[in-house]
Amino acid sequence: MLSIVIPAYNEATVLPRCLRSLRDQDYQGEYEVIVVDNGSTDGTAKVASRYGARVVHCSEKGVAYAREAGLQSARGEIVVQCDADSIMPSDWLSKIALHFLTCTEDAGLSGDVRYLGEPFWHRPFSIMNHWLNRITYRWLSRPMSILAANFAARREALIAAGGYNLDLPECGDEFDLLLRLKRIGRVSYNPHLIVETSSRRFHGRFWQFMLVDILFHTVLGLLFHRITKRPIKAVRKDVRE
Numbered sequence: 190m191l192s193i194v195i196p197a198y199n200e201a202t203v204l205p206r207c208l209r210s211l212r213d214q215d216y217q218g219e220y221e222v223i224v225v226d227n228g229s230t231d232g233t234a235k236v237a238s239r240y241g242a243r244v245v246h247c248s249e250k251g252v253a254y255a256r257e258a259g260l261q262s263a264r265g266e267i268v269v270q271c272d273a274d275s276i277m278p279s280d281w282l283s284k285i286a287l288h289f290l291t292c293t294e295d296a297g298l299s300g301d302v303r304y305l306g307e308p309f310w311h312r313p314f315s316i317m318n319h320w321l322n323r324i325t326y327r328w329l330s331r332p333m334s335i336l337a338a339n340f341a342a343r344r345e346a347l348i349a350a351g352g353y354n355l356d357l358p359e360c361g362d363e364f365d366l367l368l369r370l371k372r373i374g375r376v377s378y379n380p381h382l383i384v385e386t387s388s389r390r391f392h393g394r395f396w397q398f399m400l401v402d403i404l405f406h407t408v409l410g411l412l413f414h415r416i417t418k419r420p421i422k423a424v425r426k427d428v429r430e
Contacts, residue, residue: 191220191282192344196252198227200273201236203387205366207273208240211242216282223262224273225255233273252337253362257353260344269341274387275302284382285341288397296346296374297367298334300339307388322378332363332378339384409430 193211205294211222224237225245234244247258259269267289269278289299301319304311307403322332340363348351350369356361370376 190265191218191267191286191341192259192263192265192270193220193222193271193275193282194225194256194263195210195223195239195242195271196225196227196247196255196259197229197233197273197421198250199233200233201229201233203274204233204236205397207238207271207275207277208237208242209287210275210277210279211282212240213279214277215279216286217430218282218286219265220262220282223259225259225262228252251355253353253355253407256337257355258293260352263344266272266344267341268344268347270337270339271384272338272386274370274389275338276385277383278414279385281382281384288379289341289343292375292377294352294374295343295377297335297340297368297376298344298382299335299367299376299378302336302382303381304337304388304391305385311391312390323380324394325377330370331376332367335363336375337363338386339382342370342376343374346370349373362368 195207200261203240203361208222208224213225214220222240222242223245224233224236224242225247226234228250234246237244245262247255247259256270268283269282285298291294292298301322302315304315307315308349318334322334325331325333347370350366350373354365354369367376380390
């Protein structure tokens with residue numbers, strides 16, 4: 190069984206498109222869709238229920254808290270991550286299920302993301318991330334990074350790795366999870382496992398992306414946390430990431 194976990198904060202407008210794409214999957218096996226409502230005030234939970242998703246409420250604001258709540262509620266052997274503003278191709282779950290069926294020793298699987306309406310300044314980062322993952326996976330059998338909008342892992346591996354790191358904000362947590370999961374088993378990368386997602390998180394945020402997301406959260410924050418083991422306070426706690 191697969192469990193798809195979607196963290197959501199005030200996503201009533203975009204969530205239907207995501208849930209429709211999950212409803213239209215060609216996967217013939219059993220799967221559940223869990224929407225973790227992270228304190229929404231716009232009726233996100235009602236929208237999720239209307240489309241047949243199981244709603245889990247998480248009062249602690251932050252995407253890591255929402256994902257951890259989803260993990261603890263998941264009933265499937267494979268926990269699949271995506272975002273509320275993403276659209277999945279119809280064979281997305283079939284590819285994920287087949288991978289874990291054939292690669293029985295793998296702990297996780299990362300795919301790629303195509304950002305809709307991506308600003309020109311962010312495009313080089315997407316290209317660089319794609320090719321770094323392809324190169325490192327080819328030569329080192331592991332990706333350089335994972336993307337939370339398109340990632341799956343065995344539930345037992347996630348739990349053995351300690352789950353989602355609640356001491357890290359939303360940017361450094363992905364790389365931290367990759368490092369911890371690699372100790373449990375191989376994390377694979379499939380460049381043909383692609384989802385489309387909104388680029389709204391980048392628009393009008395060049396300097397915040399460079400200085401806060403990349404420098405503070407991902408580089409300095411993650412390094413500080415790994416050295417001191419102290420929690421890092423997020424500058425933004427909105428799960429719409």
